[in-house]
Amino acid sequence: MNSHGISDKVAIVGMGCTRFGELWDRSTSDLLVEAATDCLKSANASLGDVDAFWLGTMDSGYSGLTLSTALKSRGKPVTRVENMCASGSESLRGAVYAVASGAYDVVMATGVEKLKDSGFSGLVRNDPPDDGTSVETTAPAAFSYLAPAYEQAYDVDPTMMRKTLSHIAVKNHANGALNPRAQFRTPVTAEAVSRSPLVAGSLGVLDCSGVADGAAAALVVRAEDAYKYTDTPMFVKALSVVAGNGYSILDDDASFASVPEVITCAADAYRQAGITDPRREISLAEVHDCFTPTELVLMEDLGFSERGHGWLDVLDGVFDADGALPVNIDGGLKSFGHPIGATGLRMMFECWLQFRGEAGPRQLKDPKIGLTHNLGGRPGRCVSFVGIVGKEPSDH
Structure with a gap:
């Protein structure tokens, strides 16, 4: 694989994570707000500091509106990504590379899922038609x-x-x-x-x-800006x-x-x-x-x-x-x-x-x-x- 990497070019300066579990009293929006709020607080930042957002989710929302309506952000891009169980990591990857490219200065990666609301134990989704070679098993x-x-x-x-x-x-x-x-x-x-x-x-x-509900978030900046937000950044x-x-x-x-x-x-x-x-x-x-x-x-x-x-x-x-x-x-x-x-x-x-x-x-x-x-x-x-x-x- 010919990837060049971006070692030490980007840092995570804030993070938030909700409790995971059967959160019947919490909505997708509730979870996103909690994770994002805690993330911003840990970096001494505000929502207005964030230039762009990434959202990773499999079934708990079908566009960037899932995040923008929850956070009540205005005029900010939100990219919704899905890569099966790696959706949260895909959200972070998009945010990190956006900052590394110079497109944005401050970006937030988020991930959320409300699996328990489906009423089933396990993952509930319909796989698209294929060429017949996939194996249908749980x-x-x-x-x-x-x-x-x-x-x-x-x-x-x-x-x-x-x-x-x-x-x-x-x-x-x-x-x-x-x-x-x-x-x-x-x-x-x-x-x-x-x-x-x-x-x-x-x-x-x-x-x-x-099978759980939960959300998490990370605030991403250029490495040279990391110590403006925290004394203990985490370098990618x-x-x-x-x-x-x-x-x-x-x-x-x-x-x-x-x-x-x-x-x-x-x-x-x-x-x-x-x-x-x-x-x-x-x-x-x-x-x-x-x-x-x-x-x-x-x-x-x-x-x-x-x-x-x-x-x-x-x-x-x-x-x-x-x-x-x-x-x-x-x-x-x-x-x-x-x-x-x-x-x-x-x-x-x-x-x-x-x-x-x-x-x-x-x-x-x-x-x-x-x-x-x-x-x-x-x-x-x-x-x-x-x-x-x-x-x-x-x-x-």
Whole structure:
């Protein structure tokens, strides 16, 4: 991939994030106003300071009016984007590149989703007609393929796989229990996870992320202007998006033990950011744990574990809160919840809190570099996003 990157050219100087959950008493507008207001407050900025807005959402609004009517902005451009589960990250990418290009000085990226209002548990949308090659399965069914594929690829006993997946769920729920914004704040046991009612394949209810409402926002400026707004800006090191061609699912040689789009996307992000040893150079990672086997596979696709060793690293506690590389320290999709349009920005929000020392009981010791990852769609037919941010510019 021939992307040049914009490392340290743009900074995030303010962020806001609502609580995620079943927010029956809150509208889409309510959530956007809360996230945007908190974002502006953290940067000592006003709505009038913002030159342009980006909005990421899957189904909770169909134009920029969704944001402009909520914020009551006047005469400002609002770009609405959608890229499945990477919609929030796509919103941030648009905002960041708009500032980097010189088109605007101050831009706000937002993301929102009101999934619970659909009345269904899960994602409700009609896929457009295609050429007949797409596979019609639910999200849990599609991601359930990862576990047996991994077992077969690396000769992992199903009992050990179950132990590994349960560890991931227990870890993320323990992290989420310390997060006042998380959807689920009750720790779970490995036994409870392993015995939870089956949804698809070997995946039980507690292997699946939550269906939630929520919103998040970020204020973006040029790096040289960052300290005008805050003493602790967050510098963008890399943003990478890869869209698959959708046909790998038809390849007999393809394996669900890996997601090729993630490998390509991560390699591009690391090149942009100058990272050569992600496991040691990254302080924390927020990854798309829509289902427990997804997080396992991502540990290898993102280069945090050697091929076939991810499950061992999980069980050894490498990715625990006190491990060598904390993963989903805020609870992840699994515990924080997954309102599609807001998730990517929520991940950035955790890096923001950690760099500022504002993460409370889950605060890490002096984190420097954070990674966020989204996976939109399903294995074999997906998009991938990887973002890398830092507490300081590289020449600091």
